[in-house]
Each structure stands twice: as C-alpha cells, then as structure tokens.
Amino acid sequence: MSWWKDRSLLLALLSGLLLRTVPMAVWARLWPCVRDECTYFKLAYRMVEGEGMTSSSGWLWAPGYPTLMALHQLVFGHATAIRGTQVFIALVATVLLYRLAGGLAARFTTDPAVVLRASRLAAWLYALSLPQAFFAMGAWSEVVYTGVLLAALTAVLAARRAQGGRALALAALTGACVGACVLFRGVATYMLPIFLVALLWGRLRRPSSWAQALAALLAAVLSVAPYSLYATRTFQTPVISDRTMGQMMWLGNNDFAPITFDYGNGPLSGRAFDRVTAQGRPFCAPRKDTMRRDACEVEAGIEWIRAHPKPFLIRVPIRAAQLLNPHSLLTRHLRWGYWPGLPLWVDELIIATGAFSALLILWLGPIGLLARTRSAFALLSGGILLYHLAAISLLAGLTRYRIPLEPFLMIGTALLLADPRGAWAALRASPPRLAACALVLAVMVPLTLWYLPAGWPGWRRW
Numbered sequence: 001m002s003w004w005k006d007r008s009l010l011l012a013l014l015s016g017l018l019l020r021t022v023p024m025a026v027w028a029r030l031w032p033c034v035r036d037e038c039t040y041f042k043l044a045y046r047m048v049e050g051e052g053m054t055s056s057s058g059w060l061w062a063p064g065y066p067t068l069m070a071l072h073q074l075v076f077g078h079a080t081a082i083r084g085t086q087v088f089i090a091l092v093a094t095v096l097l098y099r100l101a102g103g104l105a106a107r108f109t110t111d112p113a114v115v116l117r118a119s120r121l122a123a124w125l126y127a128l129s130l131p132q133a134f135f136a137m138g139a140w141s142e143v144v145y146t147g148v149l150l151a152a153l154t155a156v157l158a159a160r161r162a163q164g165g166r167a168l169a170l171a172a173l174t175g176a177c178v179g180a181c182v183l184f185r186g187v188a189t190y191m192l193p194i195f196l197v198a199l200l201w202g203r204l205r206r207p208s209s210w211a212q213a214l215a216a217l218l219a220a221v222l223s224v225a226p227y228s229l230y231a232t233r234t235f236q237t238p239v240i241s242d243r244t245m246g247q248m249m250w251l252g253n254n255d256f257a258p259i260t261f262d263y264g265n266g267p268l269s270g271r272a273f274d275r276v277t278a279q280g281r282p283f284c285a286p287r288k289d290t291m292r293r294d295a296c297e298v299e300a301g302i303e304w305i306r307a308h309p310k311p312f313l314i315r316v317p318i319r320a321a322q323l324l325n326p327h328s329l330l331t332r333h334l335r336w337g338y339w340p341g342l343p344l345w346v347d348e349l350i351i352a353t354g355a356f357s358a359l360l361i362l363w364l365g366p367i368g369l370l371a372r373t374r375s376a377f378a379l380l381s382g383g384i385l386l387y388h389l390a391a392i393s394l395l396a397g398l399t400r401y402r403i404p405l406e407p408f409l410m411i412g413t414a415l416l417l418a419d420p421r422g423a424w425a426a427l428r429a430s431p432p433r434l435a436a437c438a439l440v441l442a443v444m445v446p447l448t449l450w451y452l453p454a455g456w457p458g459w460r461r462w
Contacts, residue, residue: 008120009098013091016127020087020136027339028083028137034333035261037139044069044079053231058287060235060243060294063227064184065141079139086136089147090126096150097407098123101414103157108372108426114419121414125361126407130354131328135403138329142403145184149404152177153380156195159212160203160376167208168215171199175216179223186242187391187401192220194383198376237291245395246294249301252396254280258315260322260398263332264454320389321450322397326358327351329400331455351455358406362448365409366440368416370433371423381408 003009033041039056043066046054053063069079102119109115126132135142152174159170178195181188196213203209224241231239252258256279260266267273284300285293305312331354333339334347342350369381385405392401416423427434 003095003098003119006098006116006120009095009123012098012120012123012127013094015124016090016094016133017087019128019130019133020090023133023339024083024137026341028080030340031138031333031338033139040066040069040139040141041079044073048073052234053227055235055243055290058283058285058290058293059247060231060239060290062141062182062184062186062242063231064180065144068144069139082139083137086143089143090132090136093143093147093150093407094123094127096154097126097410097414100150100154100157101411101418104373104377104411105415105418107374109419109422111419114422118414118418121417122411125410125413129357129406129410130350131330131358131399131403132406134328134330134333135400140400141184142400145181145188146404146407148177148180148184149188149384150407152181152195153384156198156216156380157377159199159216167212171212171215172219174199175219175221176223178216179220182220182224182241183227185404186240186244187388189240191384191387192217194380194387197383198380201376201379235291237295243291243294246297246301248395249304250280250283250297252315252319252394253301253304253312255304256280258319258322258396260325260396261332262322262325262327262329262399262451262454263335264327264457265322265325265451268332316393317447318450319395319397320393321447323389323392323399323402324362324444324448325399325451325454326355326362326448327399327451327455328354328358328403330354335457355452355455359448359452361406361409361413362444363441364416365406365412366444367427367437368412368414368423369408370412370437370440371426372412372415381411384408 039059039061043054043056043061046052047066047070053060053066068085069082072081072085073079075081098119101122102115105115105118132143132146155170155174155177159167159174162170174195175192178188178192181191196216199213199216200209228240231241235243237243254277256276259273259276261268267276281300281304283293284296287293331351334342334351339347369378373381385408388401388405392398427437
C-alpha cells in the first residue's frame with residue numbers, strides 16, 4: 001500500500017501538525033528567545049544587513065541555520081517564519097520514518113501486518129513526541145538537522161539498491177545531505193566516513209560501489225567548500241563549518257562541574273552561570289578575537305585533561321547522562337511559565353509524559369535496532385548514534401543535542417513493538433546480539449535515570 005493511502009499515517013500527520021501548530025497559535029507571541037535562539041536571530045539579522053556570517057560572543061557557529069533564518073526574514077518579513085518550515089520538515093520526517101521502518105521490517109518478515117505495524121508505530125512515535133514537537137516550534141537547528149540527517153539515511157539506503165546512473169545520483173545526494181549536515185551542525189564535520197563505509201559495506205569488489213563512494217565524497221566536499229573558502233578568507237584561519245571546539249572545551253573540561261542549561265540541571269540565569277564559571281580558568285582571549293580564543297581554549301582544554309585525567313574520565317558518563325536526561329527544554333519552558341493559562345496538572349502531565357515517553361524510546365530503541373537491523377542500516381544507525389554520543393560525552397552534554405538522534409531509536413522501538421516475540425526469538429538465536437542488548441541496557445538505564453528527578457523542583461537527582 002502506498003504511504004499516501006494509509007489512513008493511519010494521514011491521521012498521524014494531522015495529529016503531528018496540530019500538536020505543532022496549535023501551541024504556536026496560542027503562545028508563540030509570548031515566547032521570548034532564549035540563549036542560542038537569540039544568537040541565531042542576531043546572526044540572521046546581521047546577514048540581512050549585509051554583514052555575512054559573523055562570530056558571536058567568542059563562537060563561530062555553523063552557518064546553515066542562521067542563513068535559513070535570514071532567508072525567511074527576507075521572504076516573509078520575519079525570521080520566526082522558519083517555524084512554519086520546521087513544521088513542514090517534521091511532517092516529511094514522519095513520512096520518512098514510516099517508509100524506513102516499513103522497509104526494514106520487510107527484510108526480516110513476510111508478514112504484511114508486521115511491516116504495516118512497524119511503519120505506523122514509527123510515524124506515530126515521531127508525530128506525537130512532545131520534545132520533537134516543541135523543537136519544531138522553537139528557533140533551534142535540531143529539526144532541520146534531523147530532516148537532513150534522515151534524508152541522508154534514506155538516500156544512502158536507496159543508493160545501495162539502485163543501479164546505473166540512478167545509483168550515482170543517489171550517492172551524490174547522500175554526500176550533499178551529509179555536507180548540509182556539516183553546514184547546520186559542526187558536530188557532523190567528521191561523519192561522512194560512516195556513510196562512505198555504508199556504501200561500500202559488503203560490496204568492496206564492485207567498482208560501482210567505489211564510484212558511488214567517490215560521488216558521495218565529491219558531493220559532500222562541493223557542498224561545504226564554498227562556505228569553507230569564504231569563512232577561511234574572512235577569518236584568516238582554516239574553517240570548515242564552525243569554530244566552537246574551544247568554547248565547548250572551556251564549558252566541559254574546566255575546574256567547574258560540566259554545565260547544561262536544562263531545568264534542574266545547571267545554571268539558568270546569567271548571574272548563576274557567572275558564579276559557577278568563576279570557579280574555573282578564565283578565557284585565554286577576548287570574545288571579539290574568536291579565532292584566537294578557539295585555538296587557545298582547545299589547547300587549554302587538552303592541557304586540563306592531561307593534568308586531570310581522572311576527573312575527565314569521571315565526567316564522560318556525567319555528560320552522557322546529561323545528554324540522555326529524559327527531560328528536554330520543554331520542561332524548562334513550562335517551569336518558567338512560558339505557556340500561561342494551562343492548569344498546573346496539565347503542566348505536570350506534559351512534563352511526565354515527555355520524560356517517560358523518552359525513557360521508552362531510549363530503552364526499547366537500542367534493543368529493536370540490535371534485534372532487527374543488519375548490514376548497512378545497522379552500521380549506519382549504530383555509527384551515527386555512537387559518533388554523536390562520543391563527541392558529546394567528551395565535550396559538553398545537553399538534552400537538545402539528543403533530538404536528532406531520537407528518530408533512529410524510534411525506528412528501533414517500532415521494529416521491536418511491531419513483533420516483540422519475533423525480536424526476542426532473533427536475539428535468542430544470536431548470543432552476541434543478546435549480550436550486546438544486556439550491555440546496552442546496563443549502561444543506558446542508569447544513565448537515563450540519573451537526571452530523571454531534575455524535572456521536578458527540589459529533587460535534582462537520585
């Protein structure tokens with residue numbers, strides 16, 4: 001059955017649309033920008049005024065999202081119009097998850113009912129996700145990054161199945177999407193090899209596979225190179241997409257505890273932030289000298305790690321727990337009263353629902369991926385998840401960094417719930433996969449529960 005004929009999917013799309021647009025219609029005019037949102041707006045307005053991409057407060061961020069905001073400012077008269085585009089991207093992501101989950105389910109079962117259940121579950125999990133809906137209504141890059149990442153995933157899997165010129169075109173599209181990821185989030189800078197390996201996996205002796213890998217590589221380079229050359233010339237130092245490593249090293253590898261800006265898990269006011277950071281080393285260069293600050297803070301961060309190896313290692317699981325905290329910035333906004341008029345019990349229901357649905361995905365998703373995925377998708381999903389987890393665990397954790405990763409776990413959750421008995425049988429038939437599930441749960445459960453109490457005042461942690 002074609003996806004546009006599935007009434008369940010159409011209902012999921014309608015539900016997701018309402019969940020993302022009704023709150024905007026009611027409360028968006030009352031929402032002030034918060035932290036990074038304000039910076040994105042500032043960068044976009046500077047672009048509209050002809051200044052090009054600029055640094056801000058010692059950071060040189062990736063250009064993709066502020067550029068997109070600037071385009072919305074020019075076309076629609078205000079950069080906040082990007083929220084409408086993000087809602088559309090969320091709807092596209094719902095369809096992509098529907099198709100991805102169904103395609104994966106069809107590889108391990110001939111039962112059309114299981115395939116259909118997996119497709120629908122993935123779509124509904126994303127459509128009704130409160131954190132995912134919240135970020136579509138905000139001014140952060142996560143939803144756009146999610147959409148481009150899912151497009152790259154869809155393209156690379158299609159490229160493996162295609163032949164001839166279509167195979168090369170899909171491989172090039174994969175590279176272009178990965179390049180777009182780099183332009184939207186600096187953390188994606190070194191992610192391309194995961195996709196190249198996926199194109200070659202199990203097909204090393206095929207010349208066409210190497211041609212696809214080359215096409216993907218060239219497309220990724222050509223996608224990023226124009227901005228990289230511009231930024232390198234403008235800032236007089238090599239730039240690929242962003243220069244934020246130094247600031248992240250300062251935040252995560254310093255004498256003060258690792259900082260997040262989630263509710264109940266880090267300083268939220270400027271004064272509280274200053275009190276905490278005053279305990280650490282000062283910046284080694286002024287904020288106006290962004291490139292020098294980035295370079296010297298990277299060196300200072302590495303030196304701190306060398307001088308404090310034990311605290312550094314202890315902080316790795318802490319930062320992972322901050323990333324996997326089942327609450328999100330939605331909790332922070334509700335606690336700050338940015339959604340006025342809701343009864344207190346509704347606030348509490350939203351916070352609890354968001355947290356415990358996140359736990360469901362974080363626990364069941366890895367099991368489903370381990371039980372039901374093989375070959376290229378297993379490599380891709382595992383590689384992308386571990387790549388982001390490693391980068392964040394070494395630098396600084398924050399729940400919003402998890403938003404683009406949750407759809408992968410939603411696919412795993414859908415594959416598991418569509419046929420739990422079949423998944424269990426598959427795990428029992430493969431002791432290494434069963435052992436991997438036990439290991440993942442042994443790590444994930446305590447990390448996800450670590451900051452669960454932080455969403456409720458006065459509790460903080462276990």
